[in-house]
């Protein structure tokens with residue numbers, strides 16, 4: 001079963017939690033490849049940067065500053081794209097604590113698998129965890 005865009009009925013069985021996490025991880029891996037290639041293409045095609053590397057003549061001060069701002073904007077934009085899409089992917093797989101609403105990212109998800117509980121607020125996330133029996 002694909003858990004994307006389904007709500008979890010917390011607390012859920014460990015097997016479901018791991019399948020949700022696995023499906024999220026798979027989409028994350030695909031996204032990271034697309035993201036890395038896109039960032040590389042965008043940055044490598046940024047005119048002012050490539051001109052600088054090829055040792056083009058010095059630009060005037062204000063042009064130089066605009067070019068730097070453009071580059072900073074691109075980098076911030078790429079970082080924001082990564083953060084926002086990671087959040088939306090975690091939400092799509094409902095990997096979010098029902099009590100404190102923390103996203104169950106890498107270390108919180110690992111903690112939930114290890115203990116069956118949210119690492120932030122201790123809410124029960126896994127209803128058939130061996131440590132609760």
Ligand SMILES: [Zn+2]
Nearest residue numbers: 097100118121
């Ligand atoms: Zn929590």
